Amino acid sequence: MQDEAALAINKNERPTARRQRAWNPRLLILLIPPIIWLSIFLFAPYAVLFINSFWKVDFGSIVHEFTWGNYTKFFTNSLYYGTFLKTLKIAAWVTVFSILLSYPLAYFINFKIKKNKQLFYTLVIIPLWVSYLVRAYAWKIVLGQDGILNNVLLAVGLIDHPMEIFLYSQYAVVLALTHIYTPWVLMSIYTSLEHIPRDVLEASKDLGAGRFRTFFRVVLPLSLPGLIAGATFAFVLTMGDFLAPQLLGGTSSMMVSNVVYSLFGVANNWPLGSTIGILTLFVVLGILQLTHRLEHRTTSFEAGTRGR
Amino acid sequence: MNPIVELVQVEKRFGSETVVKGIDLAVRKGEFLTILGPSGCGKTTTLRMIAGFERPTGGEILLEGRNVVDVPPYKRDVNTVFQSYALFPHMTVYDNIAYGLKMKGVPMAQRADRVKEVLRMVQLEPMAGRKPMQLSGGQQQRVAVARALINNPKVLLLDEPLGALDLKLRKQMQIELKHLQQRLGITFIYITHDQEEALTMSDRIAVMNQGRIEQVATPEEIYHYPQSKYVADFIGETNLLDVQIVSRTDSGIVLDYAGRKLVGKLGRNQTPTDKMTLSVRPERIRMAKEEEADWPFALPGKVEEVIFVGSFVRTIVRLTDGTQLHAMAPSQGKAAFTAGEQVWLGWEEADGIVIGA
Numbered sequence A: 001m002q003d004e005a006a007l008a009i010n011k012n013e014r015p016t017a018r019r020q021r022a023w024n025p026r027l028l029i030l031l032i033p034p035i036i037w038l039s040i041f042l043f044a045p046y047a048v049l050f051i052n053s054f055w056k057v058d059f060g061s062i063v064h065e066f067t068w069g070n071y072t073k074f075f076t077n078s079l080y081y082g083t084f085l086k087t088l089k090i091a092a093w094v095t096v097f098s099i100l101l102s103y104p105l106a107y108f109i110n111f112k113i114k115k116n117k118q119l120f121y122t123l124v125i126i127p128l129w130v131s132y133l134v135r136a137y138a139w140k141i142v143l144g145q146d147g148i149l150n151n152v153l154l155a156v157g158l159i160d161h162p163m164e165i166f167l168y169s170q171y172a173v174v175l176a177l178t179h180i181y182t183p184w185v186l187m188s189i190y191t192s193l194e195h196i197p198r199d200v201l202e203a204s205k206d207l208g209a210g211r212f213r214t215f216f217r218v219v220l221p222l223s224l225p226g227l228i229a230g231a232t233f234a235f236v237l238t239m240g241d242f243l244a245p246q247l248l249g250g251t252s253s254m255m256v257s258n259v260v261y262s263l264f265g266v267a268n269n270w271p272l273g274s275t276i277g278i279l280t281l282f283v284v285l286g287i288l289q290l291t292h293r294l295e296h297r298t299t300s301f302e303a304g305t306r307g308r
Numbered sequence B: 001m002n003p004i005v006e007l008v009q010v011e012k013r014f015g016s017e018t019v020v021k022g023i024d025l026a027v028r029k030g031e032f033l034t035i036l037g038p039s040g041c042g043k044t045t046t047l048r049m050i051a052g053f054e055r056p057t058g059g060e061i062l063l064e065g066r067n068v069v070d071v072p073p074y075k076r077d078v079n080t081v082f083q084s085y086a087l088f089p090h091m092t093v094y095d096n097i098a099y100g101l102k103m104k105g106v107p108m109a110q111r112a113d114r115v116k117e118v119l120r121m122v123q124l125e126p127m128a129g130r131k132p133m134q135l136s137g138g139q140q141q142r143v144a145v146a147r148a149l150i151n152n153p154k155v156l157l158l159d160e161p162l163g164a165l166d167l168k169l170r171k172q173m174q175i176e177l178k179h180l181q182q183r184l185g186i187t188f189i190y191i192t193h194d195q196e197e198a199l200t201m202s203d204r205i206a207v208m209n210q211g212r213i214e215q216v217a218t219p220e221e222i223y224h225y226p227q228s229k230y231v232a233d234f235i236g237e238t239n240l241l242d243v244q245i246v247s248r249t250d251s252g253i254v255l256d257y258a259g260r261k262l263v264g265k266l267g268r269n270q271t272p273t274d275k276m277t278l279s280v281r282p283e284r285i286r287m288a289k290e291e292e293a294d295w296p297f298a299l300p301g302k303v304e305e306v307i308f309v310g311s312f313v314r315t316i317v318r319l320t321d322g323t324q325l326h327a328m329a330p331s332q333g334k335a336a337f338t339a340g341e342q343v344w345l346g347w348e349e350a351d352g353i354v355i356g357a
């Protein structure tokens, strides 16, 4: 009763406090530098991009005349919306595979390894310290025509001539990106698993749940914030990736960023490039908003996060 | 009656360190048994072996006569209240409490009735929809107890369940838990390092020290008839003197303490040897300004300090050999003694308990 009353008082108090703060001139002065910084480096570029997406293009040069044409083009030309959907699909696969790879590993390191836990964890996230390009090129060496995979398969006799399909395909892109983002996802999941106290798992077993039910009713829900954060990371970064498809993907696996890249480059169609950029931005913002809400609804043991 | 839980020579080693060193303990059905001992003496480890979280490296644990050493925790008819409460933070109070029944497959309607009943029992009905983090420490503690009790376990294990609460709430919860236990008739095995808590709540106390149980007895017996120097010192407050037996009389023993004659009584299960220890409680020591003729003996000393503690006055007296003795007496209008004064100390034969050194 008592603390309910206290809560009610707090609820009434907070908005007033905020209103007062908004009018505080000293605070406004303090806010000016970050506002300028954000304006120059964040809002201004997006504003330019946004405006650009409504200009016409005439024989390779921009005509400053309002049009919906770029948006229409995006939604009617399968090269554009198709690539966009394909990118979403690739991002989804990368996310799923990263989770499938990293969750069991994070679980194993956290719950099953007693000695040298830190060492195992470090070994698993070492790839993070290797440059992106090196990791992408490594896959070229593995998957290429004269690559390790082909040579092994030839030696075993499973194939009789080198396969080209391993490289320059969507599979290669998904594989490489999964490899690149798995450590991030793992780190995120591991952190939330690490914060689950042993007592809580024992309480579940004490109350009659075996290992399986304890996992699904206690461990998994409590690791959701980390899982969601990691998944968002992998998904969003894959959405914006253009190196992996360029190096390993071949023409059939162009992703959104490759299209944007060429529109701003060789194709010299900045307005359409801006359109795709803006649409991507909104989709990513939507995803971030969604996962942010999901994360908020889950509970973890990390300080500051709590279910509401 | 057969014990509901029986530990037979239970031993637990972690690597090279033996934490529990061959414990024998029989817990009776329906009793409130407290394992009392200082931090690090192996209490939690012992409890965890009974719950099934830890496997003994030696000996047997019998639950209703059946050896359960290889039975996993979720198949033992025993529930635990954890020191940290270990509530599920992502579930409401209701779901926390219902968890055990859900795992047992109790149908929803029946479950709801039972949860409500238990919520009422621990006075948490209005909190059913809250998450644990929205509760106070005392409320969380009740949820932990409710969550364990709803399963009607044969034995409830409680690991310092009140340790995180402030003193006032702790006192109140001690009584509540004790009443709950009496009402439900469930066997409680309760861990604490707080001797006062143990004395207040228990039917019997098992005093533990460095992985061994030193004595198992009722609070009164433990207090008045400690079986070892350790128990005498750990439970309540006592004065310990190194003594030698001079002779035995019909009712007690005559002792020699640094050349002076004392009287006492041999403690239970004690074998007289050359060197013994005499334990006398502060409230049993009487003091006088003159050597009284009708006392069996008297020790001379000098008052060092007089401390007023409300209902009692504590007097610290230094004996001629430098040893300090503490005496407690009900406080009267004004202090009977002052610092620096010469006094004589004595006690009844039955109040000087003689135990092995």
Ligand SMILES: Nc1ncnc2c1ncn2[C@@H]1O[C@H](COP(=O)(O)OP(=O)(O)O)[C@@H](O)[C@H]1O
Pocket (backbone or CB within 6 Å): B014, B019, B037, B038, B039, B040, B041, B042, B043, B044, B045, B046
């Ligand atoms: N899993 C473990 N591994 C190694 N040592 C342990 C483990 N659990 C407890 N110990 C040690 O056993 C001793 C007794 O611990 P514990 O049973 O928790 O004591 P208490 O509950 O009486 O404070 C301590 O020295 C502790 O460090």
Ligand SMILES: [Mg+2]
Pocket (backbone or CB within 6 Å): B043, B044, B159, B160
């Ligand atoms: Mg303990």
